[in-house]
Every structure is written in structure tokens, then in C-alpha cells.
Amino acid sequence: MIIVAMFGIKPRKVERLDFIVAGAQKSGTTALYYFLSKHPEIALPDKQELHFFDDEERFAGEANYNALHGSFHLKRRWSIAGECTPIYVYWKPAIERIWKYDPKIKLLVLLRNPIERAFAHWNMQRFKGREPLDFLEAVKEEKNRMQEALPLQLRRFSYVDRGFYSEQLARLFKFFPREQIKIIKSEEFRDKNRAMLDSVFRFLGVRPLIGGRNKDRNVVPYERAITPEERQCLHDIFSEDIAKVEQMLGWDCSDWRLL
Known part of the structure; x- marks a missing residue:
């Protein structure tokens, strides 16, 4: 008892994850990870994206x-443990692998206007010096790049393909009941941050986070703004899928259609 009083109780090891932030890339997952990391009841790994599944x-x-489980090196007691790798919702085998790991796990997914998401994704690759093509050139080249990546999916340059959310949602709902999945519209997470965070913590079964400042995270400088021509092109590409998402989730995504 004296040793415990002097040195504290050693936190237990992680033997099972309780939740995963599974997507989508460039949709606010870094900001969500930040707030999760500030919660005293939540254990997260040493780095944000484990890319395990x-x-x-x-x-x-x-x-x-x-x-x-060995990616967690904890210095305090915790109630629930999770990780955040936003490619999971897109990577076709990942959701089934997560289900096989634990069919009772909770999943968090943020979905952003796919037009804005695609342009932000391209801008990130330009900023990192990976993308030699201009935006519309890259969009037109994406199918060829996807063919070259087979039998795997395209990771770095999947600007458009990652924005077809209806297929990804269908895969989620195939393996997990809806009560185990919380899907958040990124624009609402940005504009109603405190309310959205409170709903996240309720979903995870922990008390609300006290404090914590909201600010943009993982933001890289934009090379330029999206042009009207580029926006119209992606609007035409995504219009049908946006309608499917509205039907599947009961959302109003009229803001995603604005030109």
C-alpha cells in the first residue's frame, strides 16, 4: 500500500480496442484525434495513424x-482505448478485419464534402512534392493509376475514389450494426464543434471533455483555390453518390452541391 501511495498505480495494458476512428482522410480526423487525446479517460497509441488493419x-x-496493443505506452489510468487511421473506411479489406478483431467495437467516421476533400487531398500531395500533375489532370489520370496499383487500391492519388462514400458506408453497414457506428458530417464538426464532441463522448460512454480549444489541425498551405471548372467537374462526378449518401444517412447534403 505504501508503494502504491508513493509511486501511484501502474496503468493496465491495452488488450482490446474499444473504438476506432476509421475515416475519412482530410475530413477532420486529426482534429478529432486531438480532442480524444485530451480526454483523461481515453487511451491512444503513441502515433496517430497505426495503419494496422x-x-x-x-x-x-x-x-x-x-x-x-503494443503501440500504447501509457502513463495514466484509462477507461477506453482506441486508434485513428482514416484510410480504414476506404481500404476494402479493413472493415472486415476490424469486425473479425472485435464485432462489438465502436467506429467513428467523419465525411466531408467529397469535392472539398478531393481538392484538399490533391493539395496535400502537392505540398509533399509527390504529385506532379495539376488537379484536373490528376483526376483524369486516376483510373490509370488505379489500374497500375492493382490488385491493391490506390493510396496516395485516390482523390476521387475516396469520395464515393456510399460504397464505403454499405461495407460498414454490412459488418456492423448502426448503433456501433457514429457518422459525423465534417462541416457540422467544424461549425458545431462542442455539440459534436459531446455527442462523440456520449457515444463512447465517457463524460464530456472539459476545456480544449478548437482550431484547424493538419492544415497545409493551399497552392491555390479550386477553380469553378474543377468544382463543376467534381460536382458532376459526385452528384449521384451524394444523393445515395443522403438516402442512406438521412442527411441534407445540399451544401455539398453548391457551385
């Missing part, structure tokens, strides 16, 4: 989850 080599045989 989208690692094809790791799942070539029987999955060993020790590496997943």
Missing part, C-alpha cells in the same frame, strides 16, 4: 494483434 503483409497469414 490496412497492412496487407500483416494479414497475409493469421493476424497477430500484439503489435497493435
Whole structure:
């Protein structure tokens, strides 16, 4: 008892995740991760994106989850543990792998206007020096790049493909009941941040976070603004899928259609 009083209680190890932030990339997941990391009841790994369930080599045989659980080096007691890798909702085998890991796990997904998401994704790749093509050129080249990536999906340059949310939602709903999934419209997470955060913590079963300043995170300088021509092009590409998302989620996505 004296030792416990002097040195405190060593936090228990993570043996099972309670939740995963599964997507979508460039939709506010870094900001959500930040607020989750500030919550005293929540344990998160040392780095934001573990890329465990989208690692094809790791799942070539029987999955060993020790590496997943060993990514947590905790210095305080906690109630629930989770991780945040936003490619999971897009990476086709990942959701089934998560289900096999734990069919009772909770999933958080943020969805952003796919036009804005695609342009932000392209801008990030330009900023990192990976993308030589201008935006519309890259959009037109995406199918060829996807063919070259087969049998895997395209990671870096999947600007348009990641924005077809209806297929990704259908995959989520195939494996998990809706009460285990919280889907947040990114624009509402930005504009109604405190209310959205409170709803996230209720969903996870922990008390609301006290304090914590809201600000944009993981923002890189934009090379330029999206042009009307580019916006119209993506509007035409995504229009049908946006309607499907509205039907699946009961959302009003009229703001995603604005030109």
C-alpha cells in the first residue's frame, strides 16, 4: 500500500480496442484525434495513424494483434482505448478485419464534402512534392493509376475514389450494426464543434471533455483555390453518390452541391 501511495498505480495494458476512428482522410480526423487525446479517460497509441488493419503483409497469414496493443505506452489510468487511421473506411479489406478483431467495437467516421476533400487531398500531395500533375489532370489520370496499383487500391492519388462514400458506408453497414457506428458530417464538426464532441463522448460512454480549444489541425498551405471548372467537374462526378449518401444517412447534403 505504501508503494502504491508513493509511486501511484501502474496503468493496465491495452488488450482490446474499444473504438476506432476509421475515416475519412482530410475530413477532420486529426482534429478529432486531438480532442480524444485530451480526454483523461481515453487511451491512444503513441502515433496517430497505426495503419494496422490496412497492412496487407500483416494479414497475409493469421493476424497477430500484439503489435497493435503494443503501440500504447501509457502513463495514466484509462477507461477506453482506441486508434485513428482514416484510410480504414476506404481500404476494402479493413472493415472486415476490424469486425473479425472485435464485432462489438465502436467506429467513428467523419465525411466531408467529397469535392472539398478531393481538392484538399490533391493539395496535400502537392505540398509533399509527390504529385506532379495539376488537379484536373490528376483526376483524369486516376483510373490509370488505379489500374497500375492493382490488385491493391490506390493510396496516395485516390482523390476521387475516396469520395464515393456510399460504397464505403454499405461495407460498414454490412459488418456492423448502426448503433456501433457514429457518422459525423465534417462541416457540422467544424461549425458545431462542442455539440459534436459531446455527442462523440456520449457515444463512447465517457463524460464530456472539459476545456480544449478548437482550431484547424493538419492544415497545409493551399497552392491555390479550386477553380469553378474543377468544382463543376467534381460536382458532376459526385452528384449521384451524394444523393445515395443522403438516402442512406438521412442527411441534407445540399451544401455539398453548391457551385
